[in-house]
Amino acid sequence: MTNTTTPGRLLLASGSPRRAELLAQIGVPFTQLTPSVVEQRQPGESPQEYIQRLAHNKSSVGLQSSEDPEGLWALGADTIVLSGENVLEKPRDYAGFESMMLALSGVEHSVLSAICLRNADRQFSRLVETRVRFRHLSKPQIEVYWLTGEPVDKAGGYGIQGMGAALVESISGSYSNVVGLPLEALIPMLEHAAIPYWQESQS
Numbered sequence: 001m002t003n004t005t006t007p008g009r010l011l012l013a014s015g016s017p018r019r020a021e022l023l024a025q026i027g028v029p030f031t032q033l034t035p036s037v038v039e040q041r042q043p044g045e046s047p048q049e050y051i052q053r054l055a056h057n058k059s060s061v062g063l064q065s066s067e068d069p070e071g072l073w074a075l076g077a078d079t080i081v082l083s084g085e086n087v088l089e090k091p092r093d094y095a096g097f098e099s100m101m102l103a104l105s106g107v108e109h110s111v112l113s114a115i116c117l118r119n120a121d122r123q124f125s126r127l128v129e130t131r132v133r134f135r136h137l138s139k140p141q142i143e144v145y146w147l148t149g150e151p152v153d154k155a156g157g158y159g160i161q162g163m164g165a166a167l168v169e170s171i172s173g174s175y176s177n178v179v180g181l182p183l184e185a186l187i188p189m190l191e192h193a194a195i196p197y198w199q200e201s202q203s
């Protein structure tokens with residue numbers, strides 16, 4: 001499973017409980033901190049460049065915040081929903097949420113996650129796209145979903161791992177990528193870094 005004898009330690013530099021659950025699902029021991037990074041797209045920066053920069057910055061902040069960097073790898077990630085060229089952020093209010101859902105209704109959109117795993121000397125980065133098609137949604141359905149409270153802290157206004165699963169007609173690509181951490185891309189990185197998975201207990 002690993003290619004060196006000294007195991008790496010993982011710091012998840014993200015406050016996302018979904019990312020923590022995905023790491024726990026595959027038995028990765030890790031610690032977690034919420035990095036303080038300004039999430040603001042720069043003029044002229046593409047959505048892809050933007051989330052790769054954020055993932056890199058989150059991992060850098062994570063690494064710098066550690067008092068014991070020996071053997072430490074910091075993982076940063078960022079996830080966005082793209083409808084055509086439009087980045088759909090976390091919805092601020094019902095009007096914004098409703099227009100997001102109407103834009104996503106019956107069509108395919110992209111969910112992009114960037115991940116960056118780094119230590120003091122090396123870094124591994126990946127950008128992963130999943131295509132998701134929503135069912136046709138009625139305005140009453142959109143309102144009922146809003147009232148569940150689920151959309152509010154989610155990029156694109158839905159959570160595929162929760163009640164939002166009922167919005168989805170089909171998915172092409174990585175499921176865990178939509179939730180926020182593409183495990184298929186992450187596993188080879190963990191192996192390069194000699195970070196174990198399939199461990200029974202979490203630290």
Ligand SMILES: Cc1cn([C@H]2C[C@H](O)[C@@H](COP(=O)(O)OP(=O)(O)OP(=O)(O)O)O2)c(=O)[nH]c1=O
Nearest residue numbers: 014015016078079154155158159160178179180
């Ligand atoms: C589309 C979709 C998004 N999301 C969530 C994942 C992320 O938590 C969130 C995207 O916001 P992010 O800014 O990527 O992550 P975060 O704010 O939760 O954590 P941090 O900035 O500390 O790393 O949207 C779901 O949980 N399910 C989904 O189906």
